[in-house]
């Protein structure tokens with residue numbers, strides 16, 4: 001998403017752009033639900049895309065359910081919840097075909113005073129004035145330039161899934177539709193909301209219910225077992241959904257029936273193929289290295305509780321495109337200012353996301369954990385519509 005935003009914005013500003021994407025084919029089926037923010041709409045507008053409410057499903061507020069299904073808190077908060085695939089298709093359609101090279105990995109790079117040479121997976125090279133590293137959490141480019149920057153495991157995983165809206169019992173759907181819902185088992189946290197369904201369908205009855213259940217998974221015991229497939233192979237960087245062992249899915253389903261409110265129990269039961277993502281922290285100490293510029297998760301990955309990953313990626317790209325648009329004589333100063341602003345924002349977002357996750361697995365600071373597990377705090381701050389008010393050193 002960060003790379004597509006940067007590519008589209010820079011093309012519009014008159015730059016010649018090439019996007020190299022390691023994956024083959026379309027990526028539209030990859031993601032799940034995404035909360036939208038002002039920064040995301042601003043970046044789309046800068047990219048020439050006018051968005052409307054048809055971008056997603058409106059949520060008017062938040063609700064927290066107790067284990068027995070009773071409501072223990074409500075909070076009004078208007079927000080459009082969209083899906084990763086829908087946004088991906090919007091952006092991909094803006095990209096000139098020949099400028100997007102799929103199934104092409106960047107393997108290495110070398111830079112000098114005039115430009116950067118990328119070494120590609122097919123043995124080819126590509127020379128550019130600048131390279132924008134938008135290659136995600138496990139960025140190859142960050143690894144080459146800053147090998148000392150490692151990923152830090154948060155101590156828990158996110159179980160995720162999409163259930164067909166029409167597979168939910170009507171009484172359950174009635175309680176979940178139109179709001180972001182939470183349930184907070186001890187040291188755990190589940191949330192869910194409706195998003196566009198297959199083929200971006202927004203018609204009631206044809207949407208998906210997107211859910212995320214954060215559960216402790218100690219690094220030396222539970223995590224490696226979760227990431228090991230039926231053949232005994234450990235997928236340390238994340239297990240592809242089809243390889244997740246059935247026994248783990250079955251155990252998660254049993255736990256859902258035991259620990260979650262009945263509304264979420266029904267959602268998990270209606271989800272055909274849940275998947276897991278371990279939660280990591282990583283932040284590069286600088287976002288500029290010579291003529292290489294880091295954006296999105298490659299620059300800094302905040303935990304998903306803040307719900308800002310895509311909006312931050314869009315904002316990184318939009319502000320970078322504006323800085324690069326400065327005349328050559330003023331560009332270095334504009335880039336330095338861009339980097340200082342984005343470092344400040346990324347560090348604040350990462351700190352807030354760690355606070356929000358501090359009680360999961362009870363591994364964080366005990367007094368912070370006690371505060372952030374309160375339903376009122378969870379409903380106000382998790383994936384907030386206006387998160388800047390919770391970020392330190394960032395204008396609200």
Ligand SMILES: Cc1cc2nc3c(=O)[nH]c(=O)nc-3n(C[C@H](O)[C@H](O)[C@H](O)COP(=O)(O)OP(=O)(O)OC[C@H]3O[C@@H](n4cnc5c(N)ncnc54)[C@H](O)[C@@H]3O)c2cc1C
Nearest residue numbers: 001002022105106135136140158296297304307308309310
């Ligand atoms: C459980 C969970 C829930 C989340 N929920 C939300 C949410 O509600 N809202 C939200 O905004 N965000 C959410 N996120 C975060 C969001 O998914 C990311 O922050 C966002 O996708 C950042 O995008 P990116 O473009 O920087 O990186 P990525 O999406 O990782 O994209 C990087 C791209 O680079 C490609 N690539 C990697 N290496 C190479 C290489 N060497 N050569 C060529 N191509 C390469 C990859 O194939 C990929 O397409 C969530 C994340 C998780 C784990």
